[in-house]
Structure formats: structure tokens, C-alpha cells
Amino acid sequence: MTPNWPILMGAALLASTSATAQSPLPPEAAVREALDQHPQVQAALARVASAKAHARGLRAGPHEVTVTGSYIRRSIDRDGKYDEYDATVMKGIRLPAKVRLDAEAGDQGVVVAENLAEDARHQAATALNGLWWDWLAAAAEAQVDAETVRNHQAMLTALKRRLALKDVAPLEVDQTAAALADAETILAQSNGAVALARARLATLFPGLALPVSAPALPLPEVAADHLGEMAQQVIARSHDIAAANAEAARLAALAQRAKADRIADPNIGVRLFSERNGAERGAGVVMSVPLGIGARRAAADRAAADAKAATAELAAVRASVAELAATNLADLEAKRSAWQFAQAAADSQQAALLRLKRGQALGAIDLADVLQAERLAHAAARVEARARADTHRAWTKLLIDSHNLWIGD
Secondary structure: OOOOHHHHHHHHHHOOOOOOOOOOOOOHHHHHHHHHHOHHHHHHHHHHHHHHHHHHHHHHOOOOOEEEEEEEEEEEOOOEEEEEEEEEEEEEOOOHHHHHHHHHHHHHHHHHHHHHHHHHHHHHHHHHHHHHHHHHHHHHHHHHHHHHHHHHHHHHHHHHHHHHOOOOOHHHHHHHHHHHHHHHHHHHHHHHHHHHHHHHHHHHOOOOOOOOOOOOOOOOOOOHHHHHHHHHHHHHOOHHHHHHHHHHHHHHHHHHHHHHOOOOOOEEEEEEEEEOOOOEEEEEEEEEOOOOOHHHHHHHHHHHHHHHHHHHHHHHHHHHHHHHHHHHHHHHHHHHHHHHHHHHHHHHHHHHHHHHHHHHHOOOOOHHHHHHHHHHHHHHHHHHHHHHHHHHHHHHHHHHHOOOOOOOO
8 A cells, every 4th residue: 555645744744843833834735825826837837728729739630621712704706705713622631640640749748738837836846945944044043143142131231230339340341242242233134134035935925925923943853764765756756757758758759740741641622613604514523742852851850850859858857856866865864964963062062151151150260251152152053053944944855856745746
């Protein structure tokens, strides 16, 4: 029995949050609606309609009924004047093999367009994923910066009280005030980055309703037992490969069609005529066959070369998608490993800072050492927040590329 991957992966993703935290991703239904409204997806869907219309045209065939006729008023010396006319109705007749090949080419064209439409949805989902985590990463860094500002504010308030009691030197107050100003500058910059990231997301995906504040960034959890299967799904479910395969089949059918078209379709019809005021009347069958040779041979050679190129391009697309699957795994493993190291470094820096603060309270540690430790802890926390977001980004990208998130077939 085939596992229900969207449910399985969704459960794994939800496991990345704590028991009380919500998923950091936007609601599934809202994302799908936003993707449907994306201009590239809309354009691709319009091309599907175009391909279906083209397929109907190929089934109908290129030949139409042609009606020709003439009317002549003729005058003959010593014989009188006569009304004469003729009419011909003709239509080209496609040979049976051409009918089948035209239908096949049209059907494969629809398959190409449908897969390209799904790939457009995939690309839009990938873009949304990147913008979403840009926003959450910037917000997580801003939260770290805000906490640092609060720490410096509390430290400055305490030092000012001690200064009033002449328990500390004015220099320490000045140093702390300078550190606070630096922290506030960084916070202002990070708040700007949050606003910019949110504006980009809202502009490029206006159909996605965004909360006022970015969701909290939970600790990432990856369904490590399923990574190999998901990498295989990246290839098996690739619309790039499906589109390239259908395009190769379409051009192969067109190559056979061009080869068959070296024997031109005949035009068959009926001719009626009346001469000498109807004294002479007739009806008969007429036929015409184009006898072009060089141009038709060149068209067949060109179509065969196009089909060969499409086959080579299919192999290139397969290799590209396989490379995507492999790099997705490698990137996820690298990002997760970097986050784990960053988390350990941030924890160590925070522990060192707490010890230095306790030492300062006892008078054994200088304020300069505490401020330096604060800067190091702040930098480590920022690195951890960014690494955490990057791990989420790589994980959800793998979910999207394997069609287990947002674009499940």
C-alpha cells in the first residue's frame, strides 16, 4: 500500500513545533489559493487552454472546402450572345497516417502545457517558500536584537541607580549607554529588514493574507527516515521531466508527420459547368496533387533534427532534476548541521554571559568584559536564528520539490 505522503510529511512538519506552538507555515488552503492567483500560474493555465484549442485544430485538419466559380457573358459574331458559368467544390483529403499523427501531436502538446502549468505552480510555491522564510528569519533576528536592547536598558537603569549612590564610576554608565545605542541601531536596522521582507512577500503574493507579526520560529525537526524516499519523489513527480518527455513525444510525432507529408495530400472535388446558354452542360470529378519535393524533404529533415534535440534535452532535464534531488538533501543536511552547531555556540555564549554577570555583581568582573560577552552572545543568538530559519527553508523546499507540501498531485 502506498503511504499517504502529504499526511505523513505534514505530521512530521507539525512535529517540529512544541505541544503548544502552531506551525510557522501559512494555512494550506490560503497558500493554494495564492498560488492559483499568481500571474505565472494564470499565464500557464491560459497556455493549457491554447494547447487544447490547437489540439482540436490538429484533429480537424488543415484542409477546408474550397469553392471556386466563374460567370462569363460571351458574344460570338453571327451566332449571338451566351451566358456561361462553372463552379468547382474541392477539399484536401488527409491520408490516414497523417490524421493519427496530428492527433498524437495535439494530445502531447496538451500534456506539455499541463505539466508546464504545474511546474509554474511549483516555481511559484518555491518563490513563496523563500520569501516566507526570509520574513520569519528577519523577524527572529529582530527578536534577538530586541532582547539585547532590553538587557542593555535594564543594565543602564541599574547602573544609573548605583551612580546616584556613587557606587559606580560615570565611565561605566557611559559605556553601557553607548552599548545600548549600538543595540538600538541594530534593532532599527533589523526592524527595517522585517518590514522589507514582509512587503516583498505581500507584493509578490497579494492573495495570501499575512498576519501583522511573523509567526514564531520553532526548533526544526526533520523526518530523517524518509529523506531518501523524498529525494526519489523529487524525480518521480517532476513536472519538468514529464513536460520534456511529452515534448519529445510531440516532436517525434511531428517528425513522422513531416516524413509522411513528403507525399502530399490530394485535393478532390466536383466541377459543374454550363455553356452556350445551357446548350452544353456537364459535371465531373477534379483532382490536384502538389508535387513539391525539395521543400518537403527539408521540412522532414528539420522535424527529425528537432525530435532528436528534444530527446537529448529530455536526458538533460532528467540529469538536472536528479541533481536537484541530491542537492536538496545535501543542503538540508548542511543547514541542519550548521544550526545544531550554532545552537550549541549560542547556548555556550549565553552560559558564559550569565557567569560574567554573576561575577560582576560580586565585583570580580569588569563591566567591559560583561559588555563584550553581551555582544558575543547577541551575535551567536543571531547566527542561531538565521541558521534555524535556513534549516526550515531547506526542509520545506524538499517537501515542495517532492510534492508533499502545497502542490501535492
